[in-house]
Amino acid sequence: MSEKNNQAYWHANLRLMLLLLVIWFSVSFLAGIIFVDFLNQFHLYGYKLGFWFSQQGAIYFFVLLIFFYAWRMNALDKKFGVEEE
């Protein structure tokens, strides 16, 4: 495959990665630590919201992020013709 194609593939990969890392940062460092007290005034069932993010929610998001990345990358591999046999 051409160098140009590989470059385009790499940039699509970087864009996706960046988006997912922003979410990763938001659900853990922002919601679970920096804004935890602010979010704690809201409730999710018996959980204070900030407490939920830091002890439950962030972990669920992490799982979703990885599966979403794997799924999108498989599609990108195909689109740019760089998938493994």
Next chain:
Amino acid sequence: MSAQVLTYLFVGASFALYVGIAIWSRSSSTKEFYVAGGHVNPVANGAATAADWMSAASFLSMAGIIAFEGADGARYLMGWTGGYVLLALLLAPYLRKFSKFTVPDFVGDRYYSQTARLVAVVCVIFISFTYVAGQMRGVGIVFSRFLEVDINTGVIIGMGIVFFYAVLGGMKGITYTQVAQYCVLIFAYLVPAIYISIALTGNPLPMFGLGSTLADGSGVYLLDKLDGLTTELGMAAFTSGNKSTIDMLFITAALMAGTAGLPHVIVRFFTVPKVRDARISAGYALVFIALLYTTAPAVAAFARMNIINNVDGMTYEDAPSWFSKWEDSGLIAWRDKNKDGVVQYRGGNALAPAKPVFTGERGRSGERILGNSDSTSENELYIDRDIIVLAHPEIAQLPNWVIALVAAGGLAAALSTAAGLLLVISSAVSHDLMKKTFKPGITERQELLLARISAAVAIGIAGLFGIYPPGFVAEVVAFAFGLAAASFFPVLLLGIFYKRMNKEAAISGMITGLVFTFAYIAYFKFVSPADNNPDHWWFGISPEGIGTLGMLANFVVSLIVCRLTPPPPAEVQALGENIRVPH
């Protein structure tokens, strides 16, 4: 049947299973020994990674820490899971494409330098031994408490089992045993949690039970009730934290980057057949890990609740048998400060210094007399955090078979992690040190023999750590994560994403990160422990979180040095290009 007979039965059956798997999956080549031949199914690799990753600390200690620290425990929950996002997005697929056996392999080849490889080998060995010491200790504790054998005998039995499947099977044996160990440990963790969740909240799923109302018909949320109880007894409310925001941020980041940089986790992604398997396998691993990590805070809150309800206000003479058994092991202590024969559980440390020192005599109610001074608090009870997971099924009066199951689960968690670490140590010695550095001429058979010998020696040393635990095991765990975050993570990340990155930058960055982090932790833990408080920490960052600052220093130094030194040779730049595409 008594809990002890059942424990023998469960532990014996699980050990027989591990040995059986080891015999079935012997390794016959170095590729099988180091990376299980490179054809492990991604789901199996996910389960093996989860067992590899979840150590005695995750299984035995984490819920205990959260039980007593409440909201601050989140740094472990997020730190030890968030690292997998970094691993899946930033490292695993590219390292799999590179397709070698060890982490120093990548460092040595990408940075075309034996010095870089050697620095990496030293880091790998140091990090892994630090970690393995704690595992063997965990094995000893479970054996001594549940099977009532001596701690040393327990450690030796544990060593024997690990020796059998690690030396015989290498990575192949370890991988399939870890899959079995994951099943044992997650079952052992979930069963008591579900039992207790139903008893307290009526909800069978602990992660939802934690957010439910109590089953006593009061309609009060469990967490609100617990906040009320803790505040009433003069303790910090369960859902509020004590640590400063900056310290929480730095510790969580250090644990995340450390997780992504730990060699025994990374090497698991060399065992799957394809790049796309590496991506999805990290996802499966995190699902398996999340099952335990989202249950842990529920176990913590339930345990805290049960301890307050069952122990506070109890007459010592009527104490249940678990209380006196753990007191006999020295992990619970009680001083009757107001001489009423009743246990008062309040905020603050009961004793000064905080850890109990037993004089060997018994007091009026039959309790073990302590040589400590009284603290200023009215609290009379000392509970070691590490016993929460093991003691909780007894505190909650669950059936004997559940108690036996927890013992087997704790052993599975400790043994699976120990085996993974020992393999990393053995391959660092036989592959990176011997084959790649000092004795390049050895044949594959010799290398394989060497790998087995170094695995055996490493097990012996790990066992010694378990029998004669260095007093600083708990302290040095901060080292393992801090050093992995400050050394490997930046070097791997820049090696993949920055083609201009050269050996001068990598070596100076790694050394900066290592020396800085090592010095900071050593200063506060060993040189001047009295100063180990927020007033003396830099920017309020504890030694636990300093790895993040070390990592930032590593990045800065690397990027500056890289600008001032020549770019890497063309073939290394081509390698950097090549790992970016899967095919």
